Amino acid sequence: xxxxxxxxxxxxxxxxxxxxxxxxxxxxxxxxxxxxxxxxxxxxxxxxxxxxxxxxxxxxxxxxxxxxxxxxxxxxxxxxxxxxxxxxxxxxxxxxxxxxxxxxxxxxxxxxxxxxxxxxxxxxxxxxxxxxxxxxxxxxxxxxxxxxxxxxxxxxxxxxxxxxxxxxxxxxxxxxxxxxxxxxxxxxxxxxxxxxxxxxxxxxxxxxxxxxxxxxxxx
Amino acid sequence: xxxxxxxxxxxxxxxxxxxxxxxxxxxxxxxxxxxxxxxxxxxxxxxxxxxxxxxxxxxxxxxxxxxxxxxxxxxxxxxxxxxxxxxxxxxxxxxxxxxxxxxxxxxxxxxxxxxxxxxxxxxxxxxxxxxxxxxxxxxxxxxxxxxxxxxxxxxxxxxxxxxxxxxxxxxxxxxxxxxxxxxxxxxxxxxxxxxxxxxxxxxxxxxxxxxxxxxxxxx
Numbered sequence: 001x002x003x004x005x006x007x008x009x010x011x012x013x014x015x016x017x018x019x020x021x022x023x024x025x026x027x028x029x030x031x032x033x034x035x036x037x038x039x040x041x042x043x044x045x046x047x048x049x050x051x052x053x054x055x056x057x058x059x060x061x062x063x064x065x066x067x068x069x070x071x072x073x074x075x076x077x078x079x080x081x082x083x084x085x086x087x088x089x090x091x092x093x094x095x096x097x098x099x100x101x102x103x104x105x106x107x108x109x110x111x112x113x114x115x116x117x118x119x120x121x122x123x124x125x126x127x128x129x130x131x132x133x134x135x136x137x138x139x140x141x142x143x144x145x146x147x148x149x150x151x152x153x154x155x156x157x158x159x160x161x162x163x164x165x166x167x168x169x170x171x172x173x174x175x176x177x178x179x180x181x182x183x184x185x186x187x188x189x190x191x192x193x194x195x196x197x198x199x200x201x202x203x204x205x206x207x208x209x210x211x212x213x214x215x216x217x218x219x
Numbered sequence: 220x221x222x223x224x225x226x227x228x229x230x231x232x233x234x235x236x237x238x239x240x241x242x243x244x245x246x247x248x249x250x251x252x253x254x255x256x257x258x259x260x261x262x263x264x265x266x267x268x269x270x271x272x273x274x275x276x277x278x279x280x281x282x283x284x285x286x287x288x289x290x291x292x293x294x295x296x297x298x299x300x301x302x303x304x305x306x307x308x309x310x311x312x313x314x315x316x317x318x319x320x321x322x323x324x325x326x327x328x329x330x331x332x333x334x335x336x337x338x339x340x341x342x343x344x345x346x347x348x349x350x351x352x353x354x355x356x357x358x359x360x361x362x363x364x365x366x367x368x369x370x371x372x373x374x375x376x377x378x379x380x381x382x383x384x385x386x387x388x389x390x391x392x393x394x395x396x397x398x399x400x401x402x403x404x405x406x407x408x409x410x411x412x413x414x415x416x417x418x419x420x421x422x423x424x425x426x427x428x429x430x431x432x433x434x435x436x437x438x
Contacts, residue, residue, distance in 0.1 A: 014234065015233065021268065036315065041427075065434065080347070084342075125315070146359070170401075211267055211279050215282070217281060
């Protein structure tokens with residue numbers, strides 16, 4: 001079996017570990033069906049309840065439905081995809097060509113998540129030794145959003161084939177604020193059970209045991 | 220009501236949104252009771268099933284139980300806490316003094332999460348335009364871990380009052396690998412319903428509406 005049906009409206013009660021297991025990085029399975037406002041508010045609410053350094057909540061969410069904006073972004077991403085493709089050794093290029101890397105126009109909505117490093121003022125509790133902690137917080141919100149979308153029976157895919165300046169200009173994001181992700185979110189026909197990059201032979205998953213060290217780094 | 224009881228052993232079936240809502244950044248509520256191996260494996264397994272750029276899975280987990288290591292880290296954190304305290308205006312200092320910032324020695328276990336930027340080789344799919352995407356992936360794993368701990372009825376708190384070089388030396392982490400977080404994880408007496416920083420008057424939560432923009436950044 002390589003696919004599971006979308007979960008449907010009862011999924012608010014899906015168990016936590018089911019959601020972790022079902023979550024995929026979606027590109028090809030979007031149906032484009034419109035997202036109800038209450039669902040969008042629930043998943044953004046989950047993102048907004050993420051923890052953040054010094055409770056700075058340094059994120060914002062730009063919800064993009066406009067076809068024109070999405071097409072412009074998709075065209076930019078296609079150029080960057082081709083640049084990456086050109087950088088690959090030929091055998092990797094063949095594998096890469098089998099992989100769809102974005103569902104920008106096919107998804108129900110794009111959600112751009114940004115990071116404002118000035119949020120919380122000069123003395124952010126917990127950030128004085130590590131400037132990136134605000135960036136980390138923004139990613140925690142993204143993962144809440146991803147899992148909430150999965151719990152709702154939706155799919156989500158993170159697109160990172162873009163230049164930050166391009167996306168900032170496209171959406172009128174101020175210079176000091178950094179776009180962290182373009183997230184394609186929406187209804188899906190199904191969710192694959194094996195990640196796309198594994199199914200297409202790009203890369204295999206690492207065993208958990210290799211990632212766990214006891215007391216000190218294992219040489 | 221300011222506290223809810225820990226969820227207990229049936230929590231594997233907690234609904235997803237309950238877990239999002241109950242999750243807190245825990246400092247004062249740890250009991251120190253030992254964590255069973257199967258629980259530790261389940262929550263690390265949830266972290267390891269996070270999405271990652273190009274399926275690079277660039278994270279590692281160093282599980283620290285040693286009292287000696289934890290005390291050394293706690294002493295370092297205390298010094299950094301005092302430096303931060305000294306940087307505050309006096310009225311903020313009074314608020315800050317009410318806040319416990321870590322539960323390093325009281326928690327059941329410390330989990331240090333690291334980021335290896337060489338994982339996945341030279342051509343990480345989705346990272347050629349934005350070097351930080353591997354760092355972002357590591358944070359997604361941390362949020363999976365945080366929510367899994369919450370679903371298990373445990374508490375977790377992220378300690379960031381440290382210098383990365385100190386923690387690298389303490390655990391023998393190689394120079395090219397970056398420690399991203401020290402996570403205090405363990406059994407708790409209860410989880411607070413209001414975040415510590417809000418309860419103690421450090422900062423209030425931002426309304427969700429302010430964080431949502433439609434189509435373009437709202438000036």
